Amino acid sequence: xxxxxxxxxxxxxxxxxxxxxxxxxxxxxxxxxxxxxxxxxxxxxxxxxxxxxxxxxxxxxxxxxxxxxxxxxxxxxxxxxxxxxxxxxxxxxxxxxxxxxxxxxxxxxxxxxxxxxxxxxxxxxxxxxxxxxxxxxxxxxxxxxxxxxxxxxxxxxxxxxxxxxxxxxxxxxxxxxxxxxxxxxxxxxxxxxxxxxxxxxxxxxxxxxxxxxxxxxxxxxxxxxxxxxxxxxxxxxxxxxxxxxxxxxxxxxxxxxxxxxxxxxxxxxxxxxxxxxxxxxxxxxxxxxxxxxxxxxxxxxxxxxxxxxxxxxxxxxxxxxxxxxxxxxxxxxxxxxxxxxxxxxxxxxxxxxxxxxxxxxxxxxxxxxxxxxxxxxxxxxxxxxxxxxxxxxxxxxxxxxxxxxxxxxxxxxxxxxxxxxxxxxxxxxxxxxxxxxxxxxxxxxxxxxxxxxxxxxxxxxxxxxxxxxxxxxxxxxxxxxxxxxxxxxxxxxxxxxxxxxxxxxxxxxxxxxxxxxxxxxxxxxxxxxxxxxxxxxxxxxxxxxxxxxxxxxxxxxxxxxxxxxxxxxxxxxxxxxxxxxxxxxxxxxxxxxxxxxxxxxxxxxxxxxxxxxxxxxxxxxxxxxxxx
RNA sequence: GGGGCAUUAGUUCAUCGGUUAGAAUACAUCCCUGUCACGGAUGAGAGACGGGUUCGAUUCCCGUAUGCCCCGCCA
Numbered sequence: 001x002x003x004x005x006x007x008x009x010x011x012x013x014x015x016x017x018x019x020x021x022x023x024x025x026x027x028x029x030x031x032x033x034x035x036x037x038x039x040x041x042x043x044x045x046x047x048x049x050x051x052x053x054x055x056x057x058x059x060x061x062x063x064x065x066x067x068x069x070x071x072x073x074x075x076x077x078x079x080x081x082x083x084x085x086x087x088x089x090x091x092x093x094x095x096x097x098x099x100x101x102x103x104x105x106x107x108x109x110x111x112x113x114x115x116x117x118x119x120x121x122x123x124x125x126x127x128x129x130x131x132x133x134x135x136x137x138x139x140x141x142x143x144x145x146x147x148x149x150x151x152x153x154x155x156x157x158x159x160x161x162x163x164x165x166x167x168x169x170x171x172x173x174x175x176x177x178x179x180x181x182x183x184x185x186x187x188x189x190x191x192x193x194x195x196x197x198x199x200x201x202x203x204x205x206x207x208x209x210x211x212x213x214x215x216x217x218x219x220x221x222x223x224x225x226x227x228x229x230x231x232x233x234x235x236x237x238x239x240x241x242x243x244x245x246x247x248x249x250x251x252x253x254x255x256x257x258x259x260x261x262x263x264x265x266x267x268x269x270x271x272x273x274x275x276x277x278x279x280x281x282x283x284x285x286x287x288x289x290x291x292x293x294x295x296x297x298x299x300x301x302x303x304x305x306x307x308x309x310x311x312x313x314x315x316x317x318x319x320x321x322x323x324x325x326x327x328x329x330x331x332x333x334x335x336x337x338x339x340x341x342x343x344x345x346x347x348x349x350x351x352x353x354x355x356x357x358x359x360x361x362x363x364x365x366x367x368x369x370x371x372x373x374x375x376x377x378x379x380x381x382x383x384x385x386x387x388x389x390x391x392x393x394x395x396x397x398x399x400x401x402x403x404x405x406x407x408x409x410x411x412x413x414x415x416x417x418x419x420x421x422x423x424x425x426x427x428x429x430x431x432x433x434x435x436x437x438x439x440x441x442x443x444x445x446x447x448x449x450x451x452x453x454x455x456x457x458x459x460x461x462x463x464x465x466x467x468x469x470x471x472x473x474x475x476x477x478x479x480x481x482x483x484x485x486x487x488x489x490x491x492x493x494x495x496x497x498x499x500x501x502x503x504x505x506x507x508x509x510x511x512x513x514x515x516x517x518x519x520x521x522x523x524x525x526x527x528x529x530x531x532x533x534x535x536x537x538x539x540x541x542x543x544x545x546x547x548x549x550x551x552x553x554x555x556x557x558x559x560x561x562x563x564x565x566x567x568x569x570x571x572x573x574x575x576x577x578x579x580x581x582x583x584x585x586x587x588x589x590x591x592x593x594x595x596x597x598x599x600x601x602x603x604x605x606x607x608x609x610x611x612x613x614x615x616x617x618x619x620x621x622x623x624x625x626x627x628x
Numbered sequence: 629g630g631g632g633c634a635u636u637a638g639u640u641c642a643u644c645g646g647u648u649a650g651a652a653u654a655c656a657u658c659c660c661u662g663u664c665a666c667g668g669a670u671g672a673g674a675g676a677c678g679g680g681u682u683c684g685a686u687u688c689c690c691g692u693a694u695g696c697c698c699c700g701c702c703a
Contacts, residue, residue, distance in 0.1 A: 063661030081661075097654085114662050122664085139655055142639050145665075150640065154695050207703035227703085254702045255629090377631080377699070481703050579696095590696070 024134055025102045027052040032074025034107055035120040049126065050104040051076060054137075054165070055095045056144075065093045066125075069103065072170055077116075077125040078103055084127075091131040098137035098144075098165075103128040153581070158595040160586055172583045175294060176571045180247060182293045183267055186286050192243040192269065197232035199225060199249070204545060206482065208252040211262070219612040225251035225263075228564060230481065231549055233270040234521055237560040238552045245269040247567065256590045258579040259513075259569055263588075267516075270562030276504050276520050279561050280461060283508065283516070287459065287565075294574035298459050302508070306464040311429065315353070315436020317465070320512025321458040323448040327353045327435060330423070333408045339400035341384075345425040352425045353435050356413040357442050360420025361387045371422075374441065380434045384423040388415055397423075440512070459510050467494075467501040468534070476534055480505040483528070483549075484519040485561075491527075498534050504561070515570050518563025525553045 028050045039045055053071035060066075067078040080089035088105075095101065105128035116122035141159050142151045147168045156163040163169060184194070203210045203224035210224035226232075229248050236244045248268045256262065271279060284300035291298050303321070310319045313326040330352045334342040342352050368385065375383040386395040386409065393406065401409075415421045424435040443449055467486050468476040478484060480503060486494060487502040494501055504520035522528045528550070532542040543550060571583035581587040588594055608614065 057664075057666095059663045059666055061661055061663060061666070062659070064663075065661090066663050066666085068664075077664075079662080083661080111662070114664085116664055119664080139638070141654095143654070145653095152635090152639085152695070155639080204703090208701080230703095252702060255700085257702090258697070260702070379699090478703055484703095589694090591694080595695095 024052075024132060025050045025104050025130065027071075027102070030073035031069055031071045031076040032120065034076050034124060034126075035074070036123040039107060039124055044107055046106050046108060048104060048129075049107050050102060051126070052102045052134075053100070055097055055099045055101060058093070058095050058097065060093045065089055067092045067095055069101065070165075074120055076121045077119075078105075078128050078131070079125050080128065080131075085129065088128050088131055091133065092128070095133065096136060096139075098140060099133055100135040100137070102130075102132050102134060104130040154589060154595050157581075157587070157589065160596050164585065169582070172571070172575045172577065173585060175575050176567075176583050178293045179290050179567070179571060179574070182290050183245075183247070183286065186289050187243075187245045187269065190243065190282065190285075192245040193241055194246060195236055195241065195244050197226070197229040197236075197246065197248070201226050201232075204231075206478075206545075208254050211251045211253050214611040214613050216610050216612075227252050228266060229268050230483070231546070233268060233562060234483065234549065234560065235552055237270055237272045238555065238557050240272075240558075242272045243269075244271075244562075248564075256588070256592060258581070259572070261568065261580060261584065261587055262592050264580070265567040267565040267567050268562070269564070270560060272558040272560045274520075274559070274561055276463075276506065276561060279518060279520070279563055280506065283518075283563055283565075287508070290570065291457075291459075291574065296457055296574060298457055303458075303460040304463055305460055307462055307466065307502075308464065310462050311432045311436075315432040315434070315439055316512070317462055318507065318509045318512055318514045319436075319460075319462075320440065320443070320449070321460060322454050322456065322511055323443060323451060325355070325357075325439060325443070325448055327355055327432070327439075328413045330354050330409065330412060333405055333412070334425075337400075337405060338402065339397065339405075341397075341400075342423075342425045345427075345431075348427070350425060350427045351431050352423060353431050354409065354413055355422045355424075355435055355439060355442070356415050357420045357422060357446070358416075359418060359446055360385075360422075360442075361389050361418040363387060363420060371438075374438070375434070378434050378437050379430075380424065380426070383438065384425070385420055386415075387420040388417045390417060457511065459508065462507045462509055463505075464502045465505040465507070466499065467503040468499055470499060475536055478531075478535060479503065480517070480519050482531060482535055482546075483521045485522045486527075486531075494530060494534065506563070508563075508565070510570075510573060513569060513573060514566070515573070516563055516565035518561065520559070520561035523553070523557040523559050525550065528553065 029044075031051055031053055034044070034049065034051075051069055051071070053069040055067055056070040056075060057068040058065070063082050065080050065082075067080075068075050069078060078092060080092040082089040103126060105126045107124055107126055110116075110123055110125050140162060142155055142162075144162065144165055148156055148163055148166050151163075164173070187194075200213060200223040203212065203222065204227075208227050210227065213223040213225065215221045215223060226248075228250050229246060233244050233246075246268045248266050249263055250266050251263050252260075253262060254260070269282075271282065281301075284302055288298055288300050305319070305321075307317055310317055312329070313319075314321070315327065331346055331350075334346050334352050337343050337346070346352065368387070371383045371385070375381070384395070384397050386393050386398060386406075388394075388410075398406070409415070409421060413421050422435070422438060424431045424438075426434070448454075464487065466479050467484070467490070469479050471477045476498060485504045487504055490501040505517065506519065507514050507517040509515065522531065529539075529542070532539075537545070568580040568583060572578075572580045575583055577583060586594065586596065593599065
């Protein structure tokens with residue numbers, strides 16, 4: 001896992017003994033290798049070293065001049081005294097920030113009163129006998145002295161190659177590298193083969209919008225870029241590869257977020273002759289090792305929670321279980337209530353969920369009003385509440401409730417004076433998911449995540465997902481994807497009430513973020529046909545969309561299943577970054593452009609003609625400046 | 629597609645209707661021999677775009693563009 005030392009690099013890369021020697025003095029050491037203890041350990045004191053790097057600071061005191069040199073490993077200070085070495089001083093004092101130099105000289109101890117404890121090399125410095133300017137730099141468009149969070153991200157992305165000079169950014173991408181290496185090593189030991197699958201594939205109308213690539217050779221036809229290697233990895237199982245993985249680039253033409261890019265990376269894997277438990281066990285071992293790369297220790301086996309319980313108690317299919325604060329179900333309390341709003345919901349088979357928020361009794365009128373605004377933004381009519389103050393309970397809905405109901409609310413939730421209880425009454429998924437958003441909102445506001453005794457890291461499996469969901473049009477859609485196997489206990493339900501059937505799908509959730517998901521796949525042609533029928537595909541439509549898969553399924557398909565992990569998200573979480581853009585070298589902005597290359601760009605007529613392609617452009621918006 | 633916030637020197641921020649638009653840092657010139665966020669002096673450098681309101685707009689309003697965050701969307 002460790003990187004080669006400078007010794008290794010010198011032996012293989014830096015010893016120019018051939019016909020084309022380097023035209024500059026090549027490094028004997030990385031700056032960071034000249035750390036205080038390492039220099040003592042390797043007996044380097046007063047030995048001549050050569051460093052190559054960028055000038056990160058120049059402090060010319062009028063006579064004596066200090067220059068800090070940075071390479072990817074760290075920083076070391078050069079010193080020149082004009083009375084002792086006027087040539088070196090002349091060059092050093094003329095160096096500007098980010099100039100590329102090579103410097104050679106003895107590595108020496110600093111006078112004891114000039115040690116800089118903030119630098120790993122702070123007890124040492126180099127008195128260069130030779131300094132060569134290899135390249136100078138224009139003044140930078142933004143400072144590199146801090147972490148970069150306070151510079152407009154667009155500017156950072158426009159000059160990403162400079163932004164990546166920050167130690168933090170190097171560390172992020174180094175962590176990503178280490179994680180990928182950890183994955184490859186682990187899966188290799190477990191007998192997985194890395195197989196590349198095509199990037200130019202046939203469009204599948206399911207799921208997200210596809211990126212399309214018009215075909216030159218086949219006028220009027222187009223390739224799609226894969227949203228995932230799903231079908232190919234299943235075909236590799238048909239082929240008998242048994243265990244496949246790929247660090248796969250995936251493409252989705254949807255609107256972006258801080259955790260969504262148009263192209264992103266998944267660790268995709270698939271296994272044959274396995275049960276769900278086999279996949280889970282494998283992934284637990286893998287994630288344990290991956291997290292350890294980042295110094296995060298997690299325990300396997302992970303906790304498991306059913307989808308229903310996750311929704312019922314936490315209002316999310318990716319619950320953050322670093323803290324408890326779960327819902328109380330009050331449906332029973334209101335089965336015969338006089339309170340019309342709740343009664344209607346309960347009569348229709350809905351639920352009444354309550355969330356107890358300690359400290360909410362102190363909320364101001366404005367805070368309570370703001371919650372109503374949030375509720376409407378979340379698609380609810382409002383957020384009913386009772387706050388318990390010194391003067392007694394206060395609530396707009398109190399007058400509709402009986403004494404017994406009020407007592408039951410307080411007993412069941414455990415609310416005391418100074419607390420609040422918030423209610424959501426609706427159809428199960430709607431009520432739970434809306435209140436679930438408030439659970440996270442209250443967690444931010446009251447610091448629930450950091451409460452004493454809470455786990456810092458919560459990794460869990462969410463299992464027993466419903467097989468289908470009803471779309472707005474009332475038709476069944478796959479919750480995971482159409483190849484997901486139903487739960488063996490629920491196969492009979494497919495005939496009667498398919499929306500109640502569970503699947504063998506599973507998600508892995510870390511601190512409230514979905515970092516991966518997978519399933520056991522269907523491997524029986526007749527069951528797959530039945531699922532397609534439920535999804536509303538007739539035989540012809542199924543054949544048109546997935547004919548090659550159905551055909552393959554007639555030639556001996558092993559039971560198989562797998563999973564995909566969101567590599568960008570995992571890296572961002574382990575690097576403590578808010579956005580996956582911080583762990584991607586060259587990401588796109590929210591408008592799906594690259595500020596550096598200005599992609600996407602115009603295409604010249606000749607290229608379009610070759611593709612038999614013609615734009616059909618939307619009208620510009622009124623008030624928009626003329627486009628050239 | 630919708631909502632919120634933002635857009636002023638290279639960068640990061642001020643300026644709340646009349647200002648020579650201010651500062652820090654970067655940059656340039658000069659001074660400075662142990663700095664490490666070196667210090668000191670001097671200098672150059674700015675209102676996204678298009679409308680409107682007003683005697684007067686960087687400031688208020690509308691639109692457009694762009695950025696960030698969120699909703700929809702993301703099997």
